[in-house]
Amino acid sequence: MFDMRRGVTDMSQRVQSLHHLIFGICVVVGAIVFIVMFYSIIAHRRSKHPEPAKFHESTAVEVVWTLIPTLILIGAAVPATMTLIDIEDNSDADLTVLITASQWKWHYQYVEAGIGFYSNLTTPLEQINNVDPKGEYYLLEVDNPLVLPTNLKVRFLTTSDDVIHSWWVPDFAVKQDAIPGFINEAWTRVNTPGVYRGQCTELCGMNHAFMPVVVEVRSEEDFLSWIDDQRLANELAGEAAVAARSRDWTMAELMPMGEDVFLTHCATCHQPDGMGQGIKYPALAGGVIPTGPVEAHLERVMNGLAETEMQAWAPQLSDLELAAVITYERNAWGNDTGDVVQPLTVYSAR
Template identity: 60%
Template sequence: IPATSTLIEMEDNSKSDITIQITGSQWKWHYQYFEDDFGFYSLLTTPNDQIKNIAPKGENYLLEVDNPLVIPVNKKIRFLITADDVIHSWWVPAFAVKQDANPGFINEAWTIVNEPGIYRGQCAELCGKDHGFMPIVVKVLSESDYQQWLDKQLVAVKAQQLAEQQSLNATVSIEQSMILGKNIYDSRCAACHQTNGEGIAGAFPALKGSPIALGEVSKHIEIVRDGQAMTAMQAFSGQLSLKELAAVITYERNAWGNDTGDVIQASDIAAQPTIKEKALIPEVINTEVATAIESANPDLGKSVYLARCAACHQVSGAGIPGAFPALKGSPIALGDITKHIDIVVNGKPGTAMTAFAGQLTAQELAAVITYERNAWGNNTGDVVTTSDVEGAK
């Protein structure tokens, strides 16, 4: 029956050339290239003057971004689509792709684009205040141009990693921080807290004259970097560099008449333990005992697994046949512990298994591997320590 075979082919994501994970969050997209282990956020760049009807609207009003998704022509591209917060929907009409992005789940889609060019779409699921400010732009290049673009991205990733390390030893003036901080604030924070820092009453708190911006610096760092549970305040640690985090916090503490005089440095951000790290051990008795407690924490391992692994490997550990392998009773979870640590920490090239070394702390990595080796009846009795994880990096 032709209709049946067509529907089967439409859902056939196998034999793809490139796999890209698409993650929606209020109000932006993140693209992760699995084969090359790098990713980036894509945000709206339509000027505020156009949005506020101060300036004439451009040709691509509300359909322009800073970093478009880039793919090669005539290649099968597999999309793994999910979300961090609420339900979004990734929709590019020209690709005939519209797939919901649900937190905790992964939906799949694929495309083969035959013509180079720029293709535009947008979030197609009402996802909050700025739903209409979440465009999608896909740039399709020839194979040679795509390879050149990819090479540049990989060089840029290494440069960013080097710059991150160098920023720890740098001292930035308040003037420099205020310039960079304002740019970041306007693009990342003003949608909720408003350009004037006064927020939106009943929805998003003011920063102008607020206890956070005028109070303890460490608390301000914590809420910007790690977010605040049960609120719309997301964590920016994975979205901004240490230098950018320091600059935007400096800006918030000195703009709109706050004038604290505080200048936050990248080293201040790096030196402060995260909320998760603080929660792991209330009082550190000694390093060995602390490490054992952290690593064997079943609640931490389960929470990390549910947040970061269950979308593919499923809550039951049974995986999705043909797409994501089971961990329940698997050779990885029951076999050589060093191989298990390596695949979680460093990923597996050529598959959807991404490296988690840069996404989770050593304590979280140790806990989730311990959980996988002892959940669903695996019961190996193995306890992975942070030193085991550090040795695999």
């Protein structure tokens, strides 16, 4: 509670030890200075009629009070510099993960494995809106955590699709800004399996608090098995996407799916009842886009709108998910257009 978190990496523990060293030096120096100051105030107060000293200078004293602070600063600077050099040494990594931030989620891409996915907050809206009690990991739970292996050096490349974010996991002593148009680097080597949580630490908009970071660290064997599972899942997802495009879906099938997609990805801004939040997050109930031409609705959802917080969802959702959510938006909250968007239509519009 009153100390830096020790963390689970060698670097986080070095940072804590360095903090203890420098904090200890500051406490000792501060104690000496205040002891001498208060002693002088009390021992030489006016009521004792002190006689001032009759000397003008002392070369020896000046050398001592110059030399001691110099040695103290060197003693603190050497380990601090060595630690900073090691923190910035991103070479010889065993694994590279590209972390791309956007409002308000993370995308993780395993560069060598060719696997990528989005990580979204899963805390229920009922908890956020104070309808249900807060869970144990309130605002610190996601659908897809970043999975890392133990005992391997992992390099993080961070960037952003929109505004400045910052990826932070305190147990790793890693905090790196994600800046549009730039790629920053950091690294870690985790020794202990477990689940570690962090957050975005750069104010990035209305839902800044809804960008948790969750990292699941597994043994090397479990991690390699997970990589194989993800590759298989991607292959199956591709087959499922082809199957979804090969048939016609009914409104009764798409509406529940679309509602789930909407509540997961859209409701935070546009609200569960589709009423929106002012001009910035316009209402979808009776809105121009959801009740207008289907082509314009597809364009807006798939490609977003420049210079606004409306994201491009085409890279993030499947054809079936996009078809479902657009069908839902066009037929919920009294819109009742009767339009049913098919996955094949979405695929053709990509």
